[in-house]
Amino acid sequence: MLKINGIKKGIVIDHIKAGLGYKIFKELKLDEADCTTALIKNAPSNKLGKKDLIKIDNVIDLNLDVLGLIDPGLTITIIDDENIVDKIKLSIPEKVVGILKCNNPRCVTTIEKNEDITFTLVDPEKKEYKCEYCDTRTSL
Numbered sequence: 001m002l003k004i005n006g007i008k009k010g011i012v013i014d015h016i017k018a019g020l021g022y023k024i025f026k027e028l029k030l031d032e033a034d035c036t037t038a039l040i041k042n043a044p045s046n047k048l049g050k051k052d053l054i055k056i057d058n059v060i061d062l063n064l065d066v067l068g069l070i071d072p073g074l075t076i077t078i079i080d081d082e083n084i085v086d087k088i089k090l091s092i093p094e095k096v097v098g099i100l101k102c103n104n105p106r107c108v109t110t111i112e113k114n115e116d117i118t119f120t121l122v123d124p125e126k127k128e129y130k131c132e133y134c135d136t137r138t139s140l
Helices: 019-025 064-070
Strands: 008-015 037-045 050-055 075-080 084-089 094-099 118-123 128-131
Touching: 008 019, 019 050, 037 064, 037 094, 064 094
Parallel strands: none
Antiparallel strands: 008 050, 008 075, 037 050, 075 084, 094 118, 118 128
């Protein structure tokens, strides 16, 4: 049996759809983190059947928009002194800034280096957003 110890102070990203844990791990750059981290894949779950789980033995800044884009159903638990101090449930963000890139090769954003492009949600089911400049649809 695999045993992962509890954490005294840190973050648990739970209820990640099976298979998305590694994507979140890489997107948050946890492979470069200076603290202890654990990625658990395909853990049994009553709610999901199987789930992924990430434990971070430190409190770090998380980009909730990125997490909401990848898996809006996950839960973030903040732990301090081995106690749960906050639990955050995510949803798909209505607007994202600086995360997506426009797919339109003629869009001004592909020519000019603009990191802060705003995309607005147009189809929550497909996780499709439209570019603020040319209205081209894109997804993560």
